Amino acid sequence: MTTEGLPSTEQTNGRPKLEVADIFRAFGPAYRERHVLTPEQREVMAAIETCRTVVLGGHADVCQRCGHVEISYNSCRNRHCPKCQGLAQARWLAQRMERVLPTHYFHVVFTLPEPLRPLVLRNRRSLFDLLFTAASATLLELGHDPNWLGATLGITAVLHTWSRTMRFHPHLHCIVTGGGLSEDDTQWLSTKQDFLFPVRVLSSLFRGKLLDGLRRLYKKGQLDLSGPCVPLSDPATFARLVAELYDTDWCVYAKEPFGGPEAVYAYLGQYTHRVAISNWRLRSFDGEQVSFSTKDGGTETVSAETFIARFLLHVLPKGFVRIRHYGLMAPSNATTRLERARALLTSGDDASGAPLHQVSAPEEDRTTSALSGEDIEDLGWQDLLLLLTGHDVNVCPLCGQGPMVRVALSVVRSPPETPEPRDSS
Numbered sequence: 001m002t003t004e005g006l007p008s009t010e011q012t013n014g015r016p017k018l019e020v021a022d023i024f025r026a027f028g029p030a031y032r033e034r035h036v037l038t039p040e041q042r043e044v045m046a047a048i049e050t051c052r053t054v055v056l057g058g059h060a061d062v063c064q065r066c067g068h069v070e071i072s073y074n075s076c077r078n079r080h081c082p083k084c085q086g087l088a089q090a091r092w093l094a095q096r097m098e099r100v101l102p103t104h105y106f107h108v109v110f111t112l113p114e115p116l117r118p119l120v121l122r123n124r125r126s127l128f129d130l131l132f133t134a135a136s137a138t139l140l141e142l143g144h145d146p147n148w149l150g151a152t153l154g155i156t157a158v159l160h161t162w163s164r165t166m167r168f169h170p171h172l173h174c175i176v177t178g179g180g181l182s183e184d185d186t187q188w189l190s191t192k193q194d195f196l197f198p199v200r201v202l203s204s205l206f207r208g209k210l211l212d213g214l215r216r217l218y219k220k221g222q223l224d225l226s227g228p229c230v231p232l233s234d235p236a237t238f239a240r241l242v243a244e245l246y247d248t249d250w251c252v253y254a255k256e257p258f259g260g261p262e263a264v265y266a267y268l269g270q271y272t273h274r275v276a277i278s279n280w281r282l283r284s285f286d287g288e289q290v291s292f293s294t295k296d297g298g299t300e301t302v303s304a305e306t307f308i309a310r311f312l313l314h315v316l317p318k319g320f321v322r323i324r325h326y327g328l329m330a331p332s333n334a335t336t337r338l339e340r341a342r343a344l345l346t347s348g349d350d351a352s353g354a355p356l357h358q359v360s361a362p363e364e365d366r367t368t369s370a371l372s373g374e375d376i377e378d379l380g381w382q383d384l385l386l387l388l389t390g391h392d393v394n395v396c397p398l399c400g401q402g403p404m405v406r407v408a409l410s411v412v413r414s415p416p417e418t419p420e421p422r423d424s425s
Contacts, residue, residue: 016279020082020311023285024049027304034305041312047078060409065402071409080315082279093272099329099338101154102345103188104178105264106196110135110206111171111251115241116214119232120170122224125317126217128170132157134210135172136326141205142197143180143327151180151189152337154328159316162276164295166310175264181328181341188344196254203252211242272323276314 028045037045050056058073075084112120112131120127136155143153154177163169179190217223218238225233232238283291283299290307294300302310316322325331328338396402 016282018282018285019279020277020282021048021051023282023290023304023307026285026287027308031305031308035309037312038315040318041315044078044080044312044315045308047076048081051076051078051081051083058409059406061404061406063396063399063402064405066396066399068396068398068402070397070404080275082275082277096156099154099334100264101177101328101338101342103190104193106176106178106191107255107264107267108139108174108176108196108202109171109251109253110138110174111169111253112210113245113248113250115245115248117168117170118228119223121168121313122227122229123217125320126222127214128159128316128320130210130213130217131170131172132159132324134206134213135174136324137209138202138206139174139176139197140327142201144183148197149180149189149191151182151187152327153177153180154338154341155326156329157324157326158272159322160274161314161316165300166276166307166313168313175267177328181337181344185337185340188341199252199254202254203250206252207246207248207250211245215242276311 024045028049032042032045052058052073052075054073056074056076058071061070061072062068075081077084110131112127116127136157139153139155143149143151155174157172157174159170159172161168161170176196178193178196179188181187182189223229223232232241277292281293283293285291285304288304289301290304291299291301292307327333328341394404396404
């Protein structure tokens with residue numbers, strides 16, 4: 001494949017010059033000929049390849065003073081596209097800020113063990129659902145247990161399926177309130193600032209719940225056991241797998257986020273709309289090999305075919321919800337128990353007597369958090385971009401004065417020259 005016309009790694013106007021779309025457009029047709037793809041994977045490839053290109057149509061912004069023209073093409077808005085997540089993330093974050101409680105929070109990560117991953121690949125929807133169910137039930141059960149807390153926690157969970165090298169690595173990021181509402185709704189019961197639950201207890205309970213759910217699915221015949229999972233059709237082989245997984249320590253990671261509760265959601269906001277790899281991590285593409293940054297400043301180089309295969313591993317089932325809320329954060333509690341908890345925290349009625357964590361967003365987050373989710377929802381993308389970046393797309397970037405008027409591409413015209421005023425003296 002010729003390298004002529006391939007993008008370099010230089011940046012243009014603060015944007016990465018090399019994009020996932022470039023690799024898809026250069027190697028995608030050949031990849032589709034060689035591989036059988038799901039309808040969702042084909043849809044994602046097509047969306048990324050055509051995003052912000054003439055294929056999707058567009059518009060032009062014309063300066064009414066100097067005639068400068070800025071052409072913009074429409075976005076695909078696919079949730080797997082690296083270019084289409086920024087504004088969606090900002091809107092989501094502003095809406096979630098309305099539900100932030102003035103307390104400390106913990107970040108807990110639940111990871112599925114490697115021996116389960118082939119089965120998960122064949123049963124994405126059902127086993128991703130099971131991951132959410134087992135992780136949330138683990139946290140809620142320990143929260144309700146009077147030996148640990150005796151209260152209902154608030155939980156927001158986000159599914160990720162990738163490692164830094166884009167290999168299949170399904171795990172759940174959970175932001176958990178550092179305390180909960182008592183069962184009779186009369187008290188806020190706080191955890192210690194630096195301790196939620198023992199990691200070993202979290203891991204053991206999560207493992208038991210997930211494997212119990214897995215066995216139920218197996219007994220009901222609701223698992224796809226084709227392809228590499230055919231041996232698991234034998235009940236004895238499946239039982240051995242489950243027994244081995246019971247004897248394995250499962251990875252559950254818990255750490256207190258710092259910076260205040262609003263900063264917690266700003267931190268979570270980094271995860272909610274992330275895709276398998278951002279365009280900023282791409283280093284080079286010569287038409288055959290792709291290099292991208294990995295963990296701790298490292299770089300990995302793979303064939304374009306391998307790169308696309310890894311990216312497509314993370315295409316979610318159509319309509320699958322990858323951000324879910326439980327306990328006090330569940331939609332059913334948003335206007336009832338959540339607000340009761342807020343009232344108790346605001347009044348300082350913390351049964352533990354521990355000092356409440358102060359609500360303070362970092363400087364860069366205060367502009368967005370000052371607006372309600374409803375305000376953000378009502379903003380057009382131009383106003384939201386101005387709010388987030390300070391860049392006003394309605395002002396000409398060339399002369400800095402003229403208003404930009406949007407017109408269809410087919411009728412782009414420079415404004416007629418304005419005659420110089422005559423000297424009337």
